[in-house]
Amino acid sequence: MIINSLAGIKHGxxxxxxxxxxxxxxxxxxxxxxxxxxxxxxxxxxxxxYIFKGSYRKANRSRVDSFTGIGDEKALKILQEVKNTFGVPTVTDIHESHEAEMAAHYVDVLQIPAFLCRQTELLVAAGKTGKVVNIKKGQFLSAESMQFAVDKVIETGNDKVILTDRGNTFGYQDLIVDFRGIPVMKSFDVPVVMDCTHSLQQPNQSTGVTGGKPALIETIAKAAIAVGADGLFIETHPDPANAKSDGANMLHLDLLEELLVKLTRIREALL
Incomplete structure (x- = not known):
């Protein structure tokens, strides 16, 4: 299946x-x-x-005093400006069904957060916009069960679906990646992405601030390409230590090019 509305984003x-x-x-x-x-x-x-990623609002925060955003419309207009300035598609999260139509005016891809991937009303609302829908696999779900999330979007008449793996809950404060899930989800005939940064989160820390293991981003990314992932999801920032959200598991922007060079070589070796 080829997602026709995003030039260059293909499956297979x-x-x-x-x-x-x-x-x-x-x-x-x-x-x-x-x-x-x-x-x-x-x-x-x-x-x-390339698709530029940025959340216009962070609804799932550990602590009530955590940063949630600069204002919905202001952030969405910045995403639109990125698209217009650089000619690249953009993706952002939505959290409730009423947000789908609003966000769709500004971005090309609507992302369903992992915790919400079973929310039928949200998936249907996203599908009805006609935009590409990127569904993150719940940390609590098997790869096989994501077929039902795909079906919910497709039944709206929208077959532009991406699935993104972000690891599986392991105990209370860690995640692990089961790379068997990538070929399983590819069998649904949708592009499959590996989230190389959120899969390294360490949630539910006693401080109320999520931890992470960014030193392993390269390991996760290499393995994902090796087993056939169609895409990678990487949060990156020029100063992760002072980022307003998820700095503990983001890749420093200065390290991105070297990593991508290595990954393209792995991809080339597989062709």
Whole structure:
């Protein structure tokens, strides 16, 4: 299946993987444009189809005082500006069904957070917009069970679906990645993405701030490409330690190009 509305984002016959990357949350116009400019430069050089990622609002936070956003409309307009400035598609999360139509005016891909991947009303609302729908696999679900999430979107008449793995809950404060899930989900005839940063989260820490293991991003990404992932999802920031959301598991922007060079070589070896 080819997602026709996103040039270069293909399943099965693409010569390279595609990349969803950007900051966890939209923190402001200047930093969003700076991150996008850097990633566009890198992906153009390496011939990697690129989708800019940024959450316009963070609804799932551990603590009530955690950063949630700069304002919905303001953040969505920044995502639109990234698209218009660099000519790349954009993706953002939605959390409730009424957000789908609003966000669809500004972005190309609507992302369903992992915790919400069973929410029928949300999946149907996203599907009805006609936009590409990226569904993150719940940490609590098997790869096989994601067929039902795909079906909910397809039954709206929208077959533009991506599935993204982000690891499985392991105990209370860790995640593990079962790479068997990638070929399983590819069998549903949709592109499958590996989220290389959220799969390294360490949730539910005693401080109320999620931890992470960013040193293993390269390991997860290499393995995902090796087993046939169509795309990668990587949150990246020029200063992760001071990012307003999920800094503990983000890749430093300065490390992105070297990583992508290695991954394109693995991809080439598999063709």
């Amino acid at each position: 016959n693409s010569s390279n993987f595609f990349l969803m990357a950007g900051p966890c949350a939209i923190e402001g116009e200047e930093i969003a444009l700076r991150i996008a400019d850097r990633i566009v430069h890198i992906t153009d050089k390496l011939n990697i189809p």
